[in-house]
Amino acid sequence: MLSQCPPAQYPPLDKLIGTDGAVTPQSAPVLDPKEAAANARVWGLLLSAGKKRKPRKGKS
Known part of the structure; x- marks a missing residue:
């Protein structure tokens, strides 16, 4: 919004x-x-468990 008015204002x-x-x-x-x-x-x-998990089949 400030870009729409002059800097003096x-x-x-x-x-x-x-x-x-x-x-x-x-x-x-x-x-x-x-x-x-x-x-x-x-x-x-938690992060290492997420890497080991296999993706579910049938869902994209």
């Missing part, structure tokens, strides 16, 4: 994104290494 960026100019960085959540390893193992099993 653009609304201020602060109004568009809803901030008053102050940017507050959000910290990443702290992950448990054991939980992350277990999740990776499960994803690996």
Whole structure:
């Protein structure tokens, strides 16, 4: 929509994104290494099971 009007009529960026100019960085959540390893193992099993599965006959 902004491409249809001249740049002089653009609304201020602060109004568009809803901030008053102050940017507050959000910290990443702290992950448990054991939980992350277990999740990776499960994803690996899921992906390898999908590769081994034979396609059904009769369905395209």
